[in-house]
Amino acid sequence: MRIGVIGAGSIGAVVAAKLREGAVPRAELAGISHKDPNPPDGLHAMPFDEMLDTADLVVECAGQQALATLGPRILDAGCDLLIVSVGALADQQLFERLLGAGPGAVHLSTGAIGGLDLLAAAAAMGPLHHVEIVTTKRAGSLIQPWMDDDQARRLRHAAAPVEVMRGPARTVTEAFPASANVAASVALAVRDWDVVEAAVVADPAAERTSHVITAEGAAGHYRFDITNQPSFRTPTSSRVVPYAVLSAIDGLVNPKGVFR
Structure with missing residues (x-):
């Protein structure tokens, strides 16, 4: 091929x-x-x-x-x-x-994430009542063009983890196009954008990028904790x-x- x-x-x-x-x-x-x-x-x-x-x-x-x-x-x-x-x-x-x-x-x-096949199978068995993905990255890599000066300054000078945004997967994906592909992947796997809640956390001490996915439904309870090394060239992506x-x-x- x-x-x-x-x-x-x-x-x-x-x-x-x-x-x-x-x-x-x-x-x-x-x-x-x-x-x-x-x-x-x-x-x-x-x-x-x-x-x-x-x-x-x-x-x-x-x-x-x-x-x-x-x-x-x-x-x-x-x-x-x-x-x-x-x-x-x-x-x-x-x-x-x-x-x-x-x-x-x-x-x-x-x-950058796994578990999508199992989430898809669980969703096929019956509705998922709760799906959440929390993504944590280096604070500086999450600054977006739509942020005002105060928001950008808050991230640049953060001394502790800051939850930058929480909301429906579609909203968070659109707000962080280089960092929230994972939220879209989860929503597409379960075939329901509305059931997936996404959060983006800026952590000034984060040496790696983490994604914690939790889901619950008729098939069971699931938790995937994924920690990736950031790309050398592009910190918003994983190696x-x-x-x-x-x-x-x-x-x-x-x-x-x-x-x-």
Whole structure:
């Protein structure tokens, strides 16, 4: 399978380099499309349309705006699409637009968290009464353009953990597009945006990024406590994310003997 990659940041550059090295059996790098014609790590960028002509699967690693702009074109060209910026799907219009495009198929990367398969199974058995995800990151990495000076100053000078926002998963995902993809992933796994409450906590002492997911319903009670090393290049992302992408590619290319 020939794999195209959009974006050569902290996620896309690792994915592309590993594919080039042959890290996924029976998968090869078709090319990488990047806004900078000279992406890092010795990777060679190619025009987007040229990549579509050669790729079987395109991995989106370029952010929510790139997904909204390029996602439908990828699917309409007959390429499958693996989405990393899952938070973009909080936009219901984009979600429906992507699902309605084709003939390419849409796949989602689990990114920085796990347990989504079990949550999906529990939700299929019966309604979940309570689902919560609390994400804790370095305070400085959570400053957003929409914050006023007082809010930004509060985070920069925080001496203790501060809960920056709590609310419905869709609201929190839209407010923190680079940090709350995980809330969207949980909501999509349980197929109910309204039941999922999300919180974002800024911790000046946090050396790692943590996600605590709890859920309760007819199937049982669940708790997933996940702590990831932040990306060297992009602190809002976790270092494990590109490897989650590579694992997803491996599952698509070599589907025998893998968990589904």
